[in-house]
Amino acid sequence: MKVVPIMADFHDRSAVVIGAGKVATRRIRWLLDAGARVTVVAPLASASVRQWADTGLLSWKQKTFEPEDLRDAWIVVAATDSPEVNDSVAAGSHPRQWVNVVDRPERGNFQVPARLTRGRLTLAVSTGGASPLLAVRIRDVLSELFDDTWEKRLEKKIRERREIKESGMDEAEKQERLKRLAMDFGCEKG
Numbered sequence: 164m165k166v167v168p169i170m171a172d173f174h175d176r177s178a179v180v181i182g183a184g185k186v187a188t189r190r191i192r193w194l195l196d197a198g199a200r201v202t203v204v205a206p207l208a209s210a211s212v213r214q215w216a217d218t219g220l221l222s223w224k225q226k227t228f229e230p231e232d233l234r235d236a237w238i239v240v241a242a243t244d245s246p247e248v249n250d251s252v253a254a255g256s257h258p259r260q261w262v263n264v265v266d267r268p269e270r271g272n273f274q275v276p277a278r279l280t281r282g283r284l285t286l287a288v289s290t291g292g293a294s295p296l297l298a299v300r301i302r303d304v305l306s307e308l309f310d311d312t313w314e315k316r317l318e319k320k321i322r323e324r325r326e327i328k329e330s331g332m333d334e335a336e337k338q339e340r341l342k343r344l345a346m347d348f349g350c351e352k353g
């Protein structure tokens with residue numbers, strides 16, 4: 164799979180997740196965090212999914228998968244423990260849908276990286292399916308360098324960058340200052 168890094172806004176996009184076990188629950192949390200409107204199709208659901216359904220955060224259809232379930236979805240996740248069912252989800256999807264197949268990524272058209280967010284900073288680590296747990300390990304190493312002071316640091320950068328851009332300095336000076344601002348990386352705290 165060719166890797167294309169994007170920052171996507173799923174706000175109000177409809178997502179359907181087939182399955183509601185361990186891996187599906189991880190995908191669902193990620194989709195809810197990203198603002199998607201989530202429908203879950205599964206006969207059995209994890210405690211988290213049942214709770215999200217009870218509190219109206221998502222809609223849970225308690226049944227087995229049928230191809231009609233994919234209609235109108237922008238994002239499709241095949242996350243059951245049955246390779247056959249996951250296969251028929253992939254087969255039933257439309258080429259224009261974003262499809263993640265958790266046991267056979269090559270049948271879908273997107274994968275989910277290991278993630279780390281610090282306010283506006285997002286780090287995504289992918290090994291392209293070579294070793295998901297290595298991606299997690301790399302993410303954990305990076306999380307020490309990019310500790311939680313980074314949320315504040317970036318908020319400060321926004322102000323400093325805006326000040327430079329709106330100042331009366333000439334263009335060359337602005338460029339120089341902006342470059343220096345970006346270089347100011349790991350020394351100062353907060």
Ligand SMILES: C[C@@]1(CC(=O)O)c2cc3[nH]c(cc4nc(cc5[nH]c(cc(n2)[C@H]1CCC(=O)O)[C@@](C)(CC(=O)O)[C@@H]5CCC(=O)O)C(CC(=O)O)=C4CCC(=O)O)c(CCC(=O)O)c3CC(=O)O
Pocket residue numbers: 189190263264265266267268273274275276277278288289290291292293294295296298299
């Ligand atoms: C291709 C990809 C597709 C996708 O997007 O789903 C994929 C595929 C597969 N994963 C498998 C196994 C496991 N994956 C994890 C964990 C994570 N897997 C994630 C991503 C991805 N996994 C995508 C590639 C990312 C990359 O390479 O960088 C993470 C990073 C992100 C996330 O899931 O949110 C998340 C860490 C979450 C966190 O902690 O932050 C664990 C551990 C656990 O679940 O606790 C195990 C069990 C241990 C083991 O098997 O190593 C299997 C074999 C399944 C089987 O046995 O049938 C396949 C299928 C295959 O091998 O092709």
Ligand SMILES: NC(=O)C1=CN([C@@H]2O[C@H](COP(=O)(O)OP(=O)(O)OC[C@H]3O[C@@H](n4cnc5c(N)ncnc54)[C@H](O)[C@@H]3O)[C@@H](O)[C@H]2O)C=CC1
Pocket residue numbers: 181182183184185186187204205206207208209226227228242243244245248265266295
């Ligand atoms: N991509 C990843 O990060 C990982 C992928 N996996 C793969 O993900 C698969 C799922 O693993 P878990 O979430 O641990 O399984 P699980 O056993 O916790 O959950 C399975 C879910 O599938 C549902 N299901 C079964 N048949 C269905 C049907 N016909 N229609 C709709 N829903 C149905 C069940 O009701 C249940 O909610 C594993 O088989 C494995 O291949 C496993 C670990 C990590």
